Amino acid sequence: xxxxxxxxxxxxxxxxxxxxxxxxxxxxxxxxxxxxxxxxxxxxxxxxxxxxxxxxxxxxxxxxxxxxxxxxxxxxxxxxxxxxxxxxxxxxxxxxxxxxxxxxxxxxxxxxxxxxxxxxxxxxxxxxxxxxxxxxxxxxxxxxxxxxxxxxxxxxxxxxxxxxxxxxxxxxxxxxxxxxxxxxxxxxxxxxxxxxxxxxxxxxxxxxxxxxxxxxxxxxxxxxxxxxxxxxxxxxxxxxxxxxxxxxxxxxxxxxxxxxxxxxxxxxxxxxxxxxxxxxxxxxxxxxxxxxxxxxxxxxxxxxxxxxxxxxxxxxxxxxxxxxxxxxxxxxxxxxxxxxxxxxxxxxxxxxxxxxxxxxxxxxxxxxxxxxxxxxxxxxxxxxxxxxxxxxxxxxxxxxxxxxxxxxxxxxxxxxxxxxxxxxxxxxxxxxxxxxxxxxxxxxxxxxxxxxxxxxxxxxxxxxxxxxxxxxxxxxxxxxxxxxxxxxxxxxxxxxxxxxxxxxxxxxxxxxxxxxxxxxxxxxxxxxxxxxxxxxx
Numbered sequence: 376x377x378x379x380x381x382x383x384x385x386x387x388x389x390x391x392x393x394x395x396x397x398x399x400x401x402x403x404x405x406x407x408x409x410x411x412x413x414x415x416x417x418x419x420x421x422x423x424x425x426x427x428x429x430x431x432x433x434x435x436x437x438x439x440x441x442x443x444x445x446x447x448x449x450x451x452x453x454x455x456x457x458x459x460x461x462x463x464x465x466x467x468x469x470x471x472x473x474x475x476x477x478x479x480x481x482x483x484x485x486x487x488x489x490x491x492x493x494x495x496x497x498x499x500x501x502x503x504x505x506x507x508x509x510x511x512x513x514x515x516x517x518x519x520x521x522x523x524x525x526x527x528x529x530x531x532x533x534x535x536x537x538x539x540x541x542x543x544x545x546x547x548x549x550x551x552x553x554x555x556x557x558x559x560x561x562x563x564x565x566x567x568x569x570x571x572x573x574x575x576x577x578x579x580x581x582x583x584x585x586x587x588x589x590x591x592x593x594x595x596x597x598x599x600x601x602x603x604x605x606x607x608x609x610x611x612x613x614x615x616x617x618x619x620x621x622x623x624x625x626x627x628x629x630x631x632x633x634x635x636x637x638x639x640x641x642x643x644x645x646x647x648x649x650x651x652x653x654x655x656x657x658x659x660x661x662x663x664x665x666x667x668x669x670x671x672x673x674x675x676x677x678x679x680x681x682x683x684x685x686x687x688x689x690x691x692x693x694x695x696x697x698x699x700x701x702x703x704x705x706x707x708x709x710x711x712x713x714x715x716x717x718x719x720x721x722x723x724x725x726x727x728x729x730x731x732x733x734x735x736x737x738x739x740x741x742x743x744x745x746x747x748x749x750x751x752x753x754x755x756x757x758x759x760x761x762x763x764x765x766x767x768x769x770x771x772x773x774x775x776x777x778x779x780x781x782x783x784x785x786x787x788x789x790x791x792x793x794x795x796x797x798x799x800x801x802x803x804x805x806x807x808x809x810x811x812x813x814x815x816x817x818x819x820x821x822x823x824x825x826x827x828x829x830x831x832x833x834x835x836x837x838x839x840x841x842x843x844x845x846x847x848x849x850x851x852x853x854x855x856x857x858x859x860x861x862x863x864x865x866x867x868x869x870x871x872x873x874x875x876x877x878x879x880x881x882x883x884x885x886x887x888x889x890x891x892x893x894x895x896x897x898x899x900x901x902x903x904x905x906x907x908x909x910x911x912x
Contacts, residue, residue, distance in 0.1 A: 385817035385818040385820075385821045385828075386813055386817045386818075387439050388817075389813070389817045389828075389831070389832055389835065390439070390441070390813075391417065391418075391439045391442075392832065393483065393486070393832070393835060393836050393839055394417070394441050394442040395417055395442060396482050396483060396486045396836070397442075397479040397480070397482055397483050397839065397843075398415065398416075398417075398442045398443060398444045398479065399482060400478040400479045400480075400481055400482025400483070400485075401444045401446075401475060401476070401478050401479045401482075402415055402444050403478065404474050404475050404478035405444065405446055405464075405475040405478070408467060408471035408472075408474060408475055409462060409467065409471070410446050410447070410462055410463075410464050410467050410471065410472075410475060411430065411431075411446065411447035411448070411455070411458070411459030411462030411463065411464075412431045412444060412445070412446055412447065413430070413431065413432065413445045413446065413447050413456070413459065414431070414432045414434065414443070414444070414445035415431060415432070415433050415434070415444055415445075416432075416434045416435075416436055416442050416443050416444075416445075417434070417435045417436065417439065417442045418435055418436035418437060418438050418439040418441065418442055419436050419437075419438040419441050419442075419443075420436045420437040420438040421436060421437050422434045422435070422436055422437075423435045423436060423437055429458070430456060430458035430459055446464040446475075447459035447462055447463055447464065448462075448463025448464050448465050448466065449463075449464045449465065450465060451465050465867075469858050469861055469862055472858055473855060473858045476851050476854045476855055476858070477844075477851065477855060479843060479851055480839070480840040480841070480843045480844050480851055481840070483836045483837070483839045483840035483843075484783065484787075484836075484837065484840045486832075486833070486836045487779075487783045487786070487833040487834075487836045487837050487840070488776070488779045488780055488783045489779065490779070490829050490830070490832060490833040490836070491778060491779035491780075491782040491783055491830075491833055492772075492775045492776050492778065492779030493775075493779075493829070494779075494826060494829060494830065495767070495768070495769040495774070495775035495776075495778040495779055495782075496768070496769060496770070496772065496775045497768070497826065498766045498767065498768035499766065499767045499768075499826065500764040500765070500766055501535070501536040501537070501538070501764055501765050501766075501767060502536065502537035502538070502582055502761065502762075502764060502765075503525065503535065503536065503537060503762055503763075503764065503765045504525060504526045504527070504534045504535055504536060504537055504539065504540040505523065505524070505525045505526075505537075505582075505762045506520055506521065506522055506523065506524045506525075506526065506580050506581075507522060507580075507581050507582045507583045507584040507585075507623075507759075507761070507762065508522060508580065508581035508582075508583060508584065508585055508623075508625055509521060509522055509579065509580055509581075509625055510579035510580070510581075510701065510703060511628075511700070513570075513577075513578065513579020513580070514567055514568055514569050514570055514577070514578050514579055515567065515578045515579045515580040516579065517568075518554070518565045518566060518567040518568075519563075519565050520554075520556070520565060520567070520578075520580060521558065521625070521629065522584065522623050522625035522626055522629075523558070523623075523626070524556045524557070524558050525556065525557040525558075526540055526554055526555070526556055526557075527555050527556070527557050527562075528554070528555035529543045529552055529553070529554055529555075530543075530552060530553050531553075535765060536765065537582050544567070544569050544576045544577075544578045545569075545575045545576045545577075546576060547569055547576045548569050548570065548571035548572070548574065548575060548576040548577075549568065549569070549570075549571050549576075550568065550569070550576070551566055551567075551568055552566070552567045552568070552569070553565075553566060554566070554567050581703070582761060582762075583759040583760065583761050584622070584623045584625075584759065584760050584761070584762070585623055585624040585625065585670065585672060585702075585757060585758075585759055586608060586622075586623065586624065586757065586758050586759070586760065587608055587609040587610070587621045587622065587623055587624045587626065587627045588606060588607070588608045588609075588624070588671040588756055588757045588758065589603065589605070589606075589607050589608075589609060589624075589627075589668050589669070589670075589671055590605045590606075590668070590669040590670060590671040590673065590674035590690050590756065590757075591603050591604060591605055591607075591667055591668065591669075592605075592667070592669055592674070592690035592692075592722035592725070593667050593722060593725045594724065594725040595667075595725060596666065596667020596668075597655065597656070597658065597665075597666045597667055598655070598666050598667040598668045599667060601653050601654065601655060601656070602653050603642075603644075603653055603668070604646065605671065605674055605688050605690075605756055606646070606647075606671065606674075606676075606756045607644045607645070607646050607651070608644055608645040608646075609621050609627055609642055609643070609644050610643050610644060610645060611642070611643040612627075612630055612640055612641070612642055612643075613640070613641040613642075613643075614634070614638060614639070614640055614641075624670055624672075624757070627663070628663050631661050631662055631663050631666070632661075632662055632663075634661040635661075636657075636658065636659045636660070636661065637657040637658070637659070638657060638661055639654060639655070639656060639657050640654060640655040640661070641653075641654045642654060642655065669690060670701060670702070670757055671755065671756035671757035672701065672702040672755050672756075672757030672758075672759070673690055673691045673692075673699060673701070673702065673705065673755065673757070674688060674689070674690045674691075674755060674756045674757065675687055675688065675689040675690075675691070675721075675753050675754075675755060675756075676753075676754045676755055676756045677753065677754050678752065678753040679752040679753065680752070681733035681734070681735065681752070682732050682733060682734065682735070682751060682752050682753055684730050684731070684732055684733075685719070685721070685730065685732060685753060686723065688723070688724075689721040689722070689723050690721055690722040690723075691705060691719055691720070691721050692720050692721065692722060692727070693719070693720035694708040694709070694712075694717055694718070694719055694720075695708065695717055695718055697711075702755075702757075705751075709734075709749060709750060709751060710748075712734065712748075712749045714749075715733060715734055715736055715749060716731055716732065716733050716734065717731075717732055717734060717749075718730070718731055718732075719731075719732045732751070734749035734750060734751060734752075735749065735750050735751070735752040736748075736749055737749075737750055782833075783833070783837065786833070786834060786837050787837050787840075787841065790834070790837050790838055790841055791841060794841065794842070812891075813835065816831055816835075817831060847883050847884065848878075848879050848881070848883070849881055849884055850884070
C-alpha cells in the first residue's frame with residue numbers, strides 16, 4: 376500500500392477500479408439484453424493497446440481517469456457495423472434499455488457491498504463504547520458514569536462501538552437517555568441528559584484514558600511537602616491496609632473525593648522509571664485540589680519555538696479569559712484563537728504569572744477552504760491512552776454479506792443526506808470536492824492501510840452510484856428519465872428533444888465540475904504550490 380500512498384497513483388488506481396466496475400455493469404447487462412457493444416474502454420484518449428472480439432473493441436487508453444462503453448446504435452441516425460445489425464440500443468425495449476442504463480450505478484453499489492463483505496471477513500477494529508474520561512460537573516458525571524464503564528445499550532438499543540455511542544448522544548440534546556452500563560461485574564441503569572451545544576448533545580465523556588501522572592504546581596502544597604513531584608505516576612493507593620491499583624487520573628480523583636476526612640493514604644508511584652513511596656497525612660479535605668495535586672496534562676514538559684517563553688513544569692490555568700481545568704478546556708480555547716499570540720496564565724515555582732505566548736500557525740483544509748489555526752508547540756508531562764479496540768469479524772460468509780449490505784445501506788443513507796443538504800443549503804457548496812480532493816483522500820487512506828483504503832473506495836463507489844442516478848441529462852439518471860418520458864408519451868422522443876436535453880445536461884455537469892475544481896483549488900492551492908516548489912528544490 377505504500378506505493379499507492381502517492382496521491383497520483385492512489386487516485387489512478389481508485390478511479391480505474393470504480394470506472395471499470397461501473398462500465399462493466401453497463402456492458403454485462405447490455406450484452407445480456409441483446410444490445411451490441413462497439414467499444415469497451417478503460418481510460419480516455421489514444422489507445423495504449425486493444426483487441427477485438429465478436430465485433431467489440433476492448434481497449435486501454437492513455438488517460439486512466441475514466442472509461443466508457445459505446446453501445447451500437449445509441450441514436451437512430453448512427454451508422455452500425457453489420458455484425459451489430461438488429462442489436463442497436465435504440466431498437467431495444469424500454470425495459471432492456473432501463474436495465475442497461477441502471478446497471479452501472481448498481482454495479483458500484485454491489486462493489487461497495489463486496490468491499491464491506493471482505494472487510495467483515497477480515498475483521499474491522501472499532502473503538503469500544505467504554506468511557507475513558509469523565510469531565511467534572513458534566514452531564515456524564517451527574518449521571519454517575521465513571522471511567523472504565525462499558526455502555527452496552529442506550530434506550531434498549533445495543534451499543535458496542537464508540538461512534539454508535541457518540542451518534543446517540545449527539546442527536547439527543549436535553550433528552551433523557553436510559554443507559555445500560557457494565558461496571559466490573561455489575562450491570563447498572565443510569566439516566567443521562569446531554570447538554571445542548573449548538574444543537575448537538577454533549578455528555579462530557581472522552582474515549583481516551585488519562586494516566587495517573589500528577590502535577591504539583593505549588594511548592595507550599597501538602598503534596599509538595601510530602602515529596603511528590605511533577606511527573607510522578609501514581610500506581611496504587613493504600614488505606615487501612617487495603618491496596619487499590621490506580622491506572623487513570625480520573626480513578627485517582629474519584630478515590631480521593633470519596634475518602635472520609637482525616638484519612639492517612641500511602642502512595643506507590645513511578646518516578647523516572649523507579650518505584651517510590653509517599654504518603655498523605657490526615658486532612659479535613661482529602662480532595663486532590665486541596666492537597667495540591669493537578670493533572671499533568673496541563674504541565675509543560677518541553678516547549679518549542681516560537682512558544683519558548685514557556686518553561687518545563689509551567690502549569691497552565693488560563694488562556695486569555697478562559698479558565699483551563701483540563702485538556703478539553705485548553706483545546707477549546709486554542710480553537711477559538713484568532714491571533715498568533717495569546718496570554719497564558721501559568722503557575723511557575725508556586726507563583727502565578729501571565730505570559731504572552733506566540734503560537735504556531737498551521738494551514739488546515741476545511742470544507743469552507745483553507746484556514747489558519749493556531750496550536751501550542753509544546754509537549755506535556757501527562758499522557759493519554761486508549762482501551763483495546765473491539766474487532767468485528769464475521770467468519771461465516773453469509774453473515775459477512777449481511778454486514779456488507781447493512782454497511783452499504785447505512786453509508787448510502789448518509790451520502791444521500793449530505794447530497795440532499797447541498798440542495799437545501801444545510802451543507803455548503805464548498806463541501807463539494809473534485810479530483811484533487813479525491814486524490815488527497817485516496818493517498819491519505821492508502822497510508823493508513825489497505826482496510827482504510829478499501830473503505831474509502833467503498834464510500835466513493837456509493838457516491839458514484841448515487842450521483843449517477845441524479846436526473847441530470849448525460850448522467851445515467853438523466854437517461855432513465857428519458858426512458859420514463861417515452862413510457863409516459865408512449866412514443867419515442869424526437870432527436871431535437873434528445874439533443875436539447877443533453878445540451879442542458881452537459882452545461883449542468885460542467886458547472887458542477889468547475890465548482891468542484893474551484894473548491895479543490897481554494898482548499899489545496901497552498902499545499903499544491905509548496906509541492907511544486909519542493910519538486911524543483
